[in-house]
Amino acid sequence: MALPDAIDGEAMSAHGVAEAARPIRRRPLHDEVTERLRDMIVEGQLAPGTRVNEAALCGQLGVSRTPLREALKILAAEGLVDLLPRRGARVAGLSAAELGELFEVLSGLERTAAELAAARASEADLARLTALQARIEQHHAARNRHDYAHDNHALHEAIVALSGNAVLKEVHARLMTRVRRARYMALLSQERWDESVAEHAGILAALAARDARRAGELMHRHVARTGEVVRAALAG
Amino acid sequence: MALPDAIDGEAMSAHGVAEAARPIRRRPLHDEVTERLRDMIVEGQLAPGTRVNEAALCGQLGVSRTPLREALKILAAEGLVDLLPRRGARVAGLSAAELGELFEVLSGLERTAAELAAARASEADLARLTALQARIEQHHAARNRHDYAHDNHALHEAIVALSGNAVLKEVHARLMTRVRRARYMALLSQERWDESVAEHAGILAALAARDARRAGELMHRHVARTGEVVRAALAG
């Protein structure tokens, strides 16, 4: 097999001076590989169930087996890959049942996030959420599913971030990575879409009122319903 | 996560014939190393902040660097180790602040677990929980902190298991691993200890009544308070 030679990496820029100021440290290869592989799995480029051949992937990515194997261990820890001892790795499947479980946990996490955010977010934070929700409503009115999906995701992430709890944020992000593999999520019925936008409004109102319990409860129900819809779509 | 590991397990029996029937496959080394290292960290044998020297640990464990490095990647994904690029690994610290965050998340997860368990546990399951609680009360009456701690942990795990949600169980277990590093948990005041036992009774009653909301709420409060106590102990 061809030897992946030299580190190379950055293209030579002509800015002699700026060159010196640029960050010196390169990212470890195994990190890069992990990220790349994770993207390939989430994007569906590596389909669930695919057997991962180390040599083949090494060739494709231009790295040796060592960093690739390290990456596979990490992705296995994240639940994106199954490691079969002595018989290689396969891309983890994503059943409707597991998706349902993921959403059950996510609804619990986001409830907690909403409760904490209600207590901890600043007025400025809340104003930003409201602005985001306004944009979401515009996308909804314009039937722009793509931008809607983007900002919708951003709103949920923002609320999780406003919990001020890094562990919560981390766990949430990891589970979301697994969920995001079901590309069915965008396929909401018009009815459910309308409902969803209205639920957001209710959650924001509760946050604005600093009503932690209500915000949490509404968020919980909102995410649980989303999960129901997604699970049904995957099952059908 | 969940590395499906070898079947092995049984100790060698002296029965020559049975010998041949023994599972042939050894557990992967990197698995063994991961587990061993995780134990060392949780037990406190590797103190928080300790710099991990690969060569030294390799010598101690009697393995080469390859499986050790794979194990370190996994433990980093679990949050037990920090990987500093190009300057090695260190055992992750555990601040009072982070412990607080962990308990915030755990209280949310166990609330969800209690809610689901209230709906899904069989009567036999509930009977088993009640039996466990009876033993816990005996340990409490006998001022036997060691056995109390053990069965207390078992009760919480049992309720999480009764949620019937494998993802929840997995996430909970991982966070508990991080929390368990604070050995201060056993050091409850008598007052808090009494309280805690009473709270358990309340939770079980709610489960028996199939009152999901109440079970969840009581569990949430119970774990949150435990967290408060532990955090305070670590801070002080």
Place this chain on the structure above:
DNA sequence: ATTTTGAATTTTGCATGCAAAATTTTGTAT
């Protein structure tokens, strides 16, 4: 005495080699 510079040493990151296990292929007997 303290800082600085630069070599010597250690340590990390990655590629590669090799044996054992698993898989595939080929050949043989029913």
Place this chain on the structure above:
DNA sequence: ATACAAAATTTTGCATGCAAAATTCAAAAT
């Protein structure tokens, strides 16, 4: 043909080698 057995091939798991980066240590300069 089908089923089975054995050899050939592939693939995995682990150890090791080597270059680059980081750290340590020592001598020189302020």
